[in-house]
Amino acid sequence: MTKHKTWRLGVAGLGTVGTGLLTFLADHAKYAPAGGQAVVTGVSARSRSRPRPFDISGLPWVDDPVALATSAEIDIFVELIGGSDGPAKAAVEAALGAGKPVVTANKALIAEHGAELAVLAEAKGVPLLFEAAVMGGVPAVKIVREALVGDDIRSIAGILNGTCNFILTEMEATGRSFGEVLGEAQRLGYAEADPTMDVGGFDAAHKISILAALAFGCAPNFAAAEIEGIENVDLLDIQLARDLGYRIKLVASADRSSDGVLVRVHPSLAPLAHPLAQAGGALNALFIDGARTGRIFIQGPGAGAGPTAAAVAADIADVMTTGTRPVFQVPASQLEPFKPVDPAKSIGRAYLRLSVKDEPGVIAAVSETLAEAGVSIESFLQKPIENAPAILKGGVPIVLTTHAVAESVLKAAIERIAALPAVLDRPRLLRIARI
């Protein structure tokens, strides 16, 4: 790569992050952190005329992001379009193919097509950087890719979606339902009109898939992630978990063992005093466990125009250094195939909530059934509920936590409990985070 005195940027996608970046660069007319200066020489977006917080009329406009990506007028292509396929992928491929460094905030693109894009980038000897794709302004990507490259990372776990964290925090604080809080979050602009990517856990799964590839040296494999969102987290479970000393968080985790890699996103219980439980609102938080370094914890704002644009600007500075390193932990040709661990074999503690008939012998029946199935109970709570919610179907709630148990054993036990005559509905299963 050639070192330039002036680096000409082509910016495709002018939503929150794109206009945030243009604002940042306008505020820092001499942004030259690595000695070279950044200047925007082309922009592209779906609509040229849409109202934006930044006036783009003075910037060279290109209708087609692919044409911008390969333009002789740019030295770095900044992709802020979003989406795993379509114009974002076409433009990034075109830019890399033309030997242009790419900076992107696109988690879906990297999580779903990162391995093939890494091959392309490394063949051309140009960087493909995506700090803004994970945890917004918190440099999780750089920490895992560069700072911990001298360590053997064993596990990563954290809160990677601010929208879900905001919703769960608000549900607990205000006693409102998921639907009510989601509606408020949409009105405030914290949640999209179609909230599926966030509340369904897919956004967090994209991010943890990227971190797993960086940490473990395997190809990112979004398809292998086990994903459960927060749509079915009931206020009742938030309250009962709290009675047991826990808070429900959407926890994304990646664990490596000799069996392979397990990537999961689940609503999970974290002990109230734990830093993950204490990261409220739209915060993101992450634990990284390394064989040498031990546990590192990082926390900060995971989204927003300011933090995300700052992350994009930091990547642009990294391009300016002209240093090259593998896109993921090791050169793309050496990335191990992603070897998924069968989730049924994973071992962990669980929370179960049952709705049962209020009659003698029920607790004995449940505990005997669990014991016969090989599940050991850690704590047990039966508590009268005023204004019992409809979710209990007229029964009373029993909640219990288990000691560590294989998922397959737990699932079999749940089937047996669900079949008990006094149990009125399928037991609700939530995991206790391994943190």
Added chain:
Amino acid sequence: MTKHKTWRLGVAGLGTVGTGLLTFLADHAKYAPAGGQAVVTGVSARSRSRPRPFDISGLPWVDDPVALATSAEIDIFVELIGGSDGPAKAAVEAALGAGKPVVTANKALIAEHGAELAVLAEAKGVPLLFEAAVMGGVPAVKIVREALVGDDIRSIAGILNGTCNFILTEMEATGRSFGEVLGEAQRLGYAEADPTMDVGGFDAAHKISILAALAFGCAPNFAAAEIEGIENVDLLDIQLARDLGYRIKLVASADRSSDGVLVRVHPSLAPLAHPLAQAGGALNALFIDGARTGRIFIQGPGAGAGPTAAAVAADIADVMTTGTRPVFQVPASQLEPFKPVDPAKSIGRAYLRLSVKDEPGVIAAVSETLAEAGVSIESFLQKPIENAPAILKGGVPIVLTTHAVAESVLKAAIERIAALPAVLDRPRLLRIARI
């Protein structure tokens, strides 16, 4: 800089970190994170024969670290000797002068001579990296230098010395004095035989001086740091602070305002629920406040052979990328002179502990004196103490916290209080951390 297929390392200093690095490299015979492979082609230390956890007999030995630093047999010089001057400085200058990249864990050297070394490194176009100098395995340097280069950092505050944090944690947990716990820490190897650098606050001051230079784009200026260690932290204050809802931590901070930069290390009170208060034992923890990114929090093990060697290894990987960027935030020639803020002008909340005669009217006299001096009281605690310690000189303790007040006003008020007839000893002043 030339990209090598094999990077030959000269390692000077074979203490905990040096042998930790050799162990790491032996465990990773093909350590090649950026495509080039690392191999040790020379070692140097004060004693060749001293017993070490790693057998160095197979490694080429050089008596003089300066000779190793300039040897034609090495491509990267790794300085793990320590000390702000003497052989460490001579060897680093020699290596940079010979156009060799330098990786060091030497906080004193960078804090006291960083600006001149940066000039030398940048003139030669070679990297000078020191991730291991601050927070051990937690990548504070990389985060501030690279990841937040797109932000305007306003303040940094945290716990940067694990030895002090261990001692303060143990004092609170066991009710033992500073001297007793220090003795134990020395026996366990957590504290040096001469503990002055750690317990006197100088080590933390070196580290925060480096972070200030990286964050604010000014030359590091250790001499300007205001430093108070933990030698005079009394168990009584730990207990009384706790009664008020605080925990005493050695907090290092750097703040930038239009007046200049204020770098301080003080035993300070942090609210019990605050993440800094909850970082116990040998942990390090840091808040970074940026205008765009907001608050980032990082925490992890700040010392030890494993984490520190991993940080050195990460720096070696960074050299291998052959990317060059300024040693601090901006090129050495553009570093602003460090403009210190007069500490007397700094504004903050304070904790005062008085020893007073147990007689009527004392509280009135103290509160009137403070009011006349312009200091506003936030909370006030008078509490009988069983087995009153000698430090109270036969009096009873009064503790109070103030609202935010200028340091000069506070100091003047303390003089007036000390002169009251009922006050038996100089008031003990501790700061409440601005976090």
